[in-house]
Amino acid sequence: MSYRLLSLACLAAALALPAEACRPFGSYQFVEDAAGGLWFTEGDNNAVSRLAPDGSVTAHKLPTPNAEPSSLALDRAGKLWFVEMEGGRIGRLERSGRITEFPTTDGHPGTIAVDARGDAWFTQMAGHEASTDPHAGHGSAMVAKVGRIDAAGKMHDYRLAEGWPTSIAFARGDDRAWVSVLVPGERPRGKLLRLDRTGRWTPVAAWDNSCPGNLTLQANGRPAYSDHCRGVVGRVDGRGRLVEQTLPAGTYIQQLAAAPDGSLWFSGDEKGRLGRVDRDGKLSYLERRADDQTMAVLVTRRGEVVFSEFYNYNINRLTRAGDYVEHLVNVDERKDVREVREGEVCYVRFAARIAAKAEMDEKRAAEVRSGRFKPDGQGTEKLVEEKCLACHDARRLLLSRRSDWTPSIVRMHAYRDIRGAGALSPEDTARIVAYFNTHYGLSR
Incomplete structure (x- = not known):
């Protein structure tokens, strides 16, 4: 496989400039829009941003400082919903660029999903995390729950009897949520539940020594999930049944993504590899020339694998031809921009650091x-x-x-x-x- 990092034009510009430091973490999550654009989070830039098919990047700054945007979801109208972990808010970005923020209560939001009606649902921890905003979480009543924002902007809360929600997803065309739950303890317990709009929780499955999460939508329109404690990936088949596949010991899944061919890709391998579980449960790894742990992962409709890394803020893409492409994302403000239109963009202030990220001083x-x-x-x-x-x-x-x-x-x-x-x-x-x-x- 070839590994194409930068064009010669970017390198030439970079060598004339002092090195800039790497951002701390890659994006928490990606989501693909109808035009093939990739939306992603920018923590230190305090923005949600879009990588266009032509390689250009547009950033949308958030009104709340140090909001730490994380999870993303698009509704059918093309509006982007996102979680502000540190800000204690749910954000909505209109196609016009207007951002509306909805304060949450009693804790910090985690992941988000949108149902068939366009309502935004989100998981929320029980207020254990510290916040840089003294008003976020309204003081925190130590309540773990799922929240829902309806079309009128009204907030609905659905509290959990025990544990906290780790991920949320919707089957295609459904407005009942799938929710994975962790009940902590010396031997943690895991649950898979359904939640409807009236607040009724319906048990689907429960396991001992379990920590389920990473609910993601498969090509069949049903969710899949992972469970690191039990060492499995699970899928909901076309009949609504759970089918689980045991993974080799020591397999760690940071994030899960479903591909159009029915396979599941995952990030988190300590050797910097991407993992793949085929429809029969066979596990394989894709080697690449990097030692940075992968973080967010998404498989596009075209079957390309997009991923981020912990210590490198760029967006990486594995094409269907097997080539790696690295898209450069600016450090802070969009200044001194120099673009290359062949699928990549080079921001000059950051380019030197990216070009030599493995060659620190x-x-x-x-x-x-x-x-x-x-x-x-x-x-x-x-x-x-x-x-x-x-x-x-x-x-x-x-x-x-x-x-x-x-x-x-x-x-x-x-x-x-x-x-x-x-x-x-x-x-x-x-x-x-x-x-x-x-x-x-x-x-x-």
């Missing part, structure tokens, strides 16, 4: 190899190692650069609590944020 590469943070003369690097590595591994933090580290560090409060680690004091938080902004900020 010698000092920084040594940091990543050793897993040691940059000394600041005040011992803050030791505080980082003591207080932050309970949440993320050193490589992830060393490679992840943000324009403002406040949201990431604040989220560590919740993660540390889950892992039973000591809390970050306000002084620790301020010191660590200043350290990362100085030494690992986006402008560095």
